[in-house]
Amino acid sequence: MNTIIAYARKHYKEMRRNYLSTFAGLFLIAFCLPLAFRAMLGTTSEFGDEVLLCLAWASVLILTANAFREWCTEGYDSLCLTLPVSINSRFLFQAVSSLVLSMVATQFFFWLSYFAWELFADFNCMVLIGDEPINIMYRLAITQVAIHSICCLCFARGGRSRTTSWVGLVAGFALFFFLLNLPEAAGWVSDSSSAFPNVENRMEIVGEHWQLSLPNRPLGSLTEFVQFLSGVSIVGAFYVSAWLSLRERESLK
Amino acid sequence: MKMISFNQIGFRYRLGSQVFRDFSMTLSPGHVYGVLGENGVGKSTLMKLASGVLIPTAGSVTIDGREASLREEATMAKIIYLPEEFSLPALTLDEFRKVTAPFYPSFSDESFEEYCRVLDVVRDRRLDKLSMGQRKRAYLAFAFACRAEWLLLDEPTNGLDVAAKEAFRRLVARYVDEGQSIIISTHSVREIDSLIDHLIILDRKGIVLDASIGEIGSRLRFGRCSAEEEPLYSESTLAGTSGVMVNTTDEESPVDIEMLFMSSLRSTERLRRLFNTKTE
Numbered sequence: 001m002n003t004i005i006a007y008a009r010k011h012y013k014e015m016r017r018n019y020l021s022t023f024a025g026l027f028l029i030a031f032c033l034p035l036a037f038r039a040m041l042g043t044t045s046e047f048g049d050e051v052l053l054c055l056a057w058a059s060v061l062i063l064t065a066n067a068f069r070e071w072c073t074e075g076y077d078s079l080c081l082t083l084p085v086s087i088n089s090r091f092l093f094q095a096v097s098s099l100v101l102s103m104v105a106t107q108f109f110f111w112l113s114y115f116a117w118e119l120f121a122d123f124n125c126m127v128l129i130g131d132e133p134i135n136i137m138y139r140l141a142i143t144q145v146a147i148h149s150i151c152c153l154c155f156a157r158g159g160r161s162r163t164t165s166w167v168g169l170v171a172g173f174a175l176f177f178f179l180l181n182l183p184e185a186a187g188w189v190s191d192s193s194s195a196f197p198n199v200e201n202r203m204e205i206v207g208e209h210w211q212l213s214l215p216n217r218p219l220g221s222l223t224e225f226v227q228f229l230s231g232v233s234i235v236g237a238f239y240v241s242a243w244l245s246l247r248e249r250e251s252l253k
Numbered sequence: 254m255k256m257i258s259f260n261q262i263g264f265r266y267r268l269g270s271q272v273f274r275d276f277s278m279t280l281s282p283g284h285v286y287g288v289l290g291e292n293g294v295g296k297s298t299l300m301k302l303a304s305g306v307l308i309p310t311a312g313s314v315t316i317d318g319r320e321a322s323l324r325e326e327a328t329m330a331k332i333i334y335l336p337e338e339f340s341l342p343a344l345t346l347d348e349f350r351k352v353t354a355p356f357y358p359s360f361s362d363e364s365f366e367e368y369c370r371v372l373d374v375v376r377d378r379r380l381d382k383l384s385m386g387q388r389k390r391a392y393l394a395f396a397f398a399c400r401a402e403w404l405l406l407d408e409p410t411n412g413l414d415v416a417a418k419e420a421f422r423r424l425v426a427r428y429v430d431e432g433q434s435i436i437i438s439t440h441s442v443r444e445i446d447s448l449i450d451h452l453i454i455l456d457r458k459g460i461v462l463d464a465s466i467g468e469i470g471s472r473l474r475f476g477r478c479s480a481e482e483e484p485l486y487s488e489s490t491l492a493g494t495s496g497v498m499v500n501t502t503d504e505e506s507p508v509d510i511e512m513l514f515m516s517s518l519r520s521t522e523r524l525r526r527l528f529n530t531k532t533e
Contacts, residue, residue, distance in 0.1 A: 083329065083356055
């Protein structure tokens with residue numbers, strides 16, 4: 001246990017700049033960009049929506065590339081690999097840490113976008129385009145979180161097997177697409193154009209996301225049940241492959 | 254028993270040729286091993302296999318009987334590996350020490366302070382902002398202070414200036430006095446010739462020579478020679494011809510590692526036969 005604590009301490013000390021830049025990026029995407037572009041490009045401009053969306057995606061890509069670089073550097077760093085920490089301890093730490101961080105990042109993202117949304121409403125200077133921004137935010141957050149998790153679990157410290165890393169990567173992307181379509185699959189929305197039905201219960205829905213809870217209703221159909229089951233399988237496969245990649249390593253040189 | 258064993262290992266990089274095939278070797282504690290060889294013979298690969306960073310495709314590498322590739326906590330605490338090139342986190346050396354030293358139970362703060370002084374380490378700047386030479390000094394000070402049983406150094410003197418190389422030599426001599434072992438992989442033979450007490454020369458077929466300096470000195474003679482003596486290697490100097498010959502007397506001559514290395518390139522098979530070294 002002491003080793004895991006020491007490992008966590010070392011990890012967060014070394015990674016703090018990366019986390020700060022990630023959260024600063026999230027802040028930019030979730031709060032500043034919507035505000036700035038709405039103000040600059042007007043309220044009803046479709047062009048503005050497109051630019052906002054493109055820039056937000058670009059920022060996500062930059063953030064992801066940053067996270068990827070950091071994690072890969074660490075994963076292939078001999079000094080880090082030879083640190084006296086067992087593979088199982090590393091995996092346990094990474095799994096828990098990535099889940100917690102993902103949840104915190106998602107929640108941070110949602111709250112910021114919610115407040116950005118509220119600011120638009122209060123100032124009454126923007127015409128909101130339905131529920132689309134929150135929908136976009138959700139998908140961007142999920143993208144960041146999923147790819148960060150992939151980097152963390154499949155390429156991070158000790159994960160050096162090409163085969164299992166690729167399996168992990170594919171499983172990770174499958175997870176990403178599953179999460180991307182979760183609002184529809186879970187019945188929160190009827191189609192992808194409006195992720196949340198109305199403004200009033202948005203806070204409630206944000207809360208639901210944070211707790212990662214399923215909606216308070218039975219899984220209505222066989223299709224939903226199959227979707228749920230496949231989601232659980234994908235998550236399972238994701239973690240198993242990550243574990244394998246930590247166990248079975250070989251050179252990628 | 255305390256040792257690092259390479260047991261009939263095979264290794265190849267996925268996109269490269271076979272580096273080791275049926276390779277066996279044992280390293281015992283209390284020595285300074287020098288691993289020499291041309292570029293590409295697998296010196297760095299050997300270090301990575303010993304430290305569990307790479308996994309052999311056949312056979313096993315064990316540290317005190319435990320497989321290195323499992324990278325168990327107890328096994329990893331016994332070794333410190335310094336790669337030829339490496340990056341360090343965005344921390345100062347003192348911050349780095351605070352978060353990394355707890356993993357090494359024998360880490361000595363006093364020794365660390367002393368090594369930093371000897372190696373003239375920059376301590377007030379972030380490690381990631383230092384030059385490779387400064388980074389190497391800093392990590393060497395940390396690595397020596399960990400007092401691990403095995404110190405694996407891959408081209409440790411690359412990037413160090415003359416003063417730092419001298420300081421490094423002093424630290425190595427002291428480290429072994431304290432009972433630890435060092436394995437140095439290098440092609441800068443001159444810089445370590447006074448340090449090592451056991452030499453391993455590799456070529457693409459495997460081990461050319463694996464012997465202590467004493468054994469080499471008793472089997473080979475280094476110095477003035479003539480063509481009739483059939484030297485393994487000779488070179489013309491201002492003072493005449495010098496070379497490496499088979500020692501037919503009981504007298505030991507000081508080992509010239511650079512000349513021996515040249516012999517291993519020119520008379521590989523003769524050297525192998527002389528030291529009964531098995532090819533892969």
